[in-house]
Amino acid sequence: MKNVWLISRRELAAYLRTMSGYIIIAVMLFIDGLLFNAFAVPGTAKKSSEILGDFFTLTSGITMVGSVFLSMRLIAEERQTGTIALLYSSPVHDLEIVLGKFFASFLFLCVFFASTLYMPALILAYGKVSFGHIFAGYFGLMLVGATGLAIGTFGSALSRSQVVAAVLSGVMVLALTTAWLLGKVTDRPFTEIINGLAWWGHFEAFRIGVIHLKHVSYFGLVTFIALFAATRVLEARRWR
């Protein structure tokens, strides 16, 4: 764990010392605020909890897309600049490299989550929502973020180009987002299986303030598989 923390701390410092991370988060916040104003707030017949639910829906989509951009540099940049040789030649396991990078990006993503708190705070101030609903929604957002970042880390391990890494991760996220379209043209039991792959279907419960173990497990499983795959890619590169 010491190495994970070391790598994570350095990576987080890199996010904080360079502009790219701030720019991505600023863009995410701008779009989130814009969409919140345009789609979540308008309408007189809405309950506060519905507005909050809409806010979580919008923010989850932005989180998933933003995660891809935040994580595209994680391993691709190390390969591009040659610093991967430092990690490869140090007594550090490949899993520690992947986890260190992942946790750093997750912590940085939490800056985004913290910066969005003003929107639920506004709803709380002018309406009536429970803290439990807010907590469940943010917990769901964190799971979505972790999934997106894990997929992004995997994509970043596949290529030395950050752009290619972002495209690969984007395709994977898009596949998980639009899985229900394929579910429409398949028969049972494949319909349930394919529908079950779509991440936003699992976020529905969180947006209305419900934490269900099966949905937590889904995000946990996808995150685990993506990080495991990223680790295997790093290991395989030593043989190439």
Added chain:
Amino acid sequence: MIQVEGLTKYYGERAAIRDLSFTIEKGEVIGFLGLNGAGKSTTLKVLGCVLLPTSGRVTIDGYDVTKDPHEIRKLIGFLPDTPPLYDEMTISGYLEFVAQLRGVTAANLPARVADAMKKTSLTERKDDVISSLSHGFRQRVGLAQALVHNPKLLILDEPTGGLDPVQIVEMRELIRQLKGEHTVLVSSHILAEISQICDRYLVIQQGEIIARGDEAQLASHFGNASAVEFEVQGNVQFAVDLLRNQEGVSEVTISKLDGNVGSLRATVAGERRIELVKALVDANIGVLRVDKAAARLENIFLKLTHGKDATP
């Protein structure tokens, strides 16, 4: 310290190195020589546990690179051909990070970082951000990261690459100071840069070792023939003909001619400079300079890598 047997590494269908075998003793400074693409970096990356071999056996201090890479990584300091630097960090911050990554304890950390910076003359620049450093300083930081944890084995891939002549001398002096404290593997494609710091050389061409040994042993690959350079004044063509007729002289060429002053290069078997100068002087040819040039490693290297007909 290092035993390599039948080391082979393929990149796809292409063999970067083939069936390399060599042994390196503790405390030696070994020069890996070869042209670009010869397989030097691949060999060093395998020894540095950055890459795994396709076949063959490599042990470092008794540990096998495929079975115990983690143990080996604790013993080595690796400087790749491009220094692995994080541009946004300061020199001291970067070295602290690397030292911790390589297992230096919190108690030893300040001393180890200070020592590495002192050895590489970076102490006064310790708070500089790496992105602001010149190429020479980046190489120094690269070397500092390789030795910050005081490793038994230092692997330096082209540490003098891209440096200016003054920086090359400084880097060479740095490596010379490490001799004795560490076993050092240093690669280069320019012989002059490492010719004075290595105990032995391994010459690699197209993934295979084509020669090994110290400077004298490499020279012996080409018999005792060596080149002697003369700067003569007088009838230069007569001097050439005269030298050609001397015993042990196989070839004489004019490398430079300026009026009645000419630079000649003669291929001579054995040590015959005294006799040759006497013959020239007896023939009323002024001898301005005599220099034995052939045993220079540069020439040997050229001959090894380009064939015996190569001329420096």
